Amino acid sequence: MSALLEVTGLVKRFEQTRSLFDQLTKKPVKAVQAVSGIDLTIGANETLGLVGESGCGKSTVGRCILRLETPDAGKILFDGQDIAKMEESALRPLRRRLQVVFQDPYASLNPRRTVGDAVGEPLANFTGLKGAALREEVALLFERVGLRRDQLDRFPHEFSGGQRQRIGIARALGPKPDLIILDEPVSALDVSVQAQVVNLLMDLQDEFGLSYLFIAHDLAVVRHISQRVAVMYLGQVVEAGPRDIVFAQPRHPYTQSLLSAAPILDAQKRRLAKRIILGGDLPSPSNPPSGCRFHTRCPYVQPICKTVAPPSVSDGAGHTANCHFPL
């Protein structure tokens, strides 16, 4: 079976906005390389969890796949077609199949439109449904995500955070997509509402055969929902593999430190936990460290790490890590 999504060598740079003075004096443009050549695959009906340091490029990867940004290099094969540089007209039929749910349910809904309209809009755009038929379809979507059809004509501020996130999911679900990019979909929710939304996402995935790219900071949630996991650091994927292996036996020192930093509820377990504190200089995305990008903070750093980019080491069963001295 071929993958639904296959990203190879993806690169995305942002140029810094310069003041008029800097432009006139021809000061060199500083570019932030947000994504520096990453590979990712997502199979049909699969969830890939994407984790990594704040600012390492996770949202940018998601936005490139959605073609809200145009990548500077690389391929994005979606169901066999390369959409990385595709023209908008050719892209249009594919847009229906790629949907998104953002972190912030508040900011992503227009406060002056009813939530029924918000959910109906993409549906009308992609399916041509109108009038009573459209309204009925929206009502069914509402019921599917655990809202009531009598809530259709209400405005976003009348809903709680968890309900707004359900509205966002209904909106993404409407056009019957194959892949949904979930960019921190549960970060703003309390744990009991988070449990409801995560369970709902898993049910919908089974029911509709969806694939998810699930971007999140909460490692325990990622572990619950993903079949495979990719770990990013400073624009690159440093480790990827089946969830069970990556969480039980991380091979990259960054993954290890990330797992060790997760807060622990139980006081006894906390006392026994070995925490790895990352010291060292924070690297800059416009001028990344030579060799291994993690070398300025890695507890196991050796001279070769500072000069030579580490190779990708594979166990042959889909677990890879980019490190000279994998754990």
Place this chain on the structure above:
Amino acid sequence: MSAPKPLLQIDGLSVEFSARAGSVSAVDDISLTLHEGEILAVVGESGSGKSVTALSALRLIPDPPGRIVAGSVSLDGIDLATLDEAQMRRIRGKEMAMIFQDPMSSLNPILTVGQQIGEAISLHQGGTKQDVRDRILEVLELVRIPQAELRIDQYPHELSGGMRQRIMIAMALSCNPRVLLADEPTTALDVTIQAQILALLRDLRARLGTAILLITHDLGVVAENADRVVVMYGGRKVEEGPVELLIGAPRHPYTRGLLGSMPNLDQALVPGRQGRLTEIQGSVPINAARLPGCGFAARCPFADDHCVAVRPPFVRVGDGHISACWKHDELEGIQP
């Protein structure tokens, strides 16, 4: 231990919002005391009134539609309701600062990072342009923003979600406030940066005696950082106590439910399969605080008719530990 000094006192606070279908009770009869050098966590269901409580303390509730209908807030013994807006402005940012929950709508999209942080610094501390810039760079480095020299001249949309959140933290810390109201300060951060930010807050508390109200839904963060915890449900306080007791031996069914829905890194999962989480079934009823009985009764596995009919009072269940539940005895000794 000498008795810590109460710094921020919220007493019997009730806040309502007017809506098309009548008024909504967002916060009902909330009392809490934040002591000097203390980290008090506030947890609770989305919409339970955590942010409204913090915003009320700074008198930042949008009126209309919001209105403080009862209660008082005092800082250092001074009732804030007696101050005029000019006096209040001097308190905000300098005495009492807030890290707002939603960075995107709280940051001004047309001002650079440096301009926004600099505003508070010039207002409260003054100094030359260079002094202000130096202080901005200092706080940016404090909150672990890489390339502070580049970021200071960027606009919010050029930053990642977690960077924006750290800009909000930098703004709140820029004038060394005595009271810090931190509303979900680390939701957009990965766990390593989160750990660094929380260590920074604990350090401020230790060095300057900063009192911190930490609103968060991450119970692991609560367990590792708070001294005491307040649990809110449907606009009311339902449980309060020292962190070890509240997390190790909760005496309110809602707190227990929260702990039970937490995903756990150690939990056994079927290899290759997704793992369902434990939910609290249902959702908070509108105006739960106005129900005659317990606001949690409709969802509570312990509830009986009495719970639905009569509101449970606060009962002392341990040292500094109170619970508003008729069945607090039944929860004693059972593991969360």
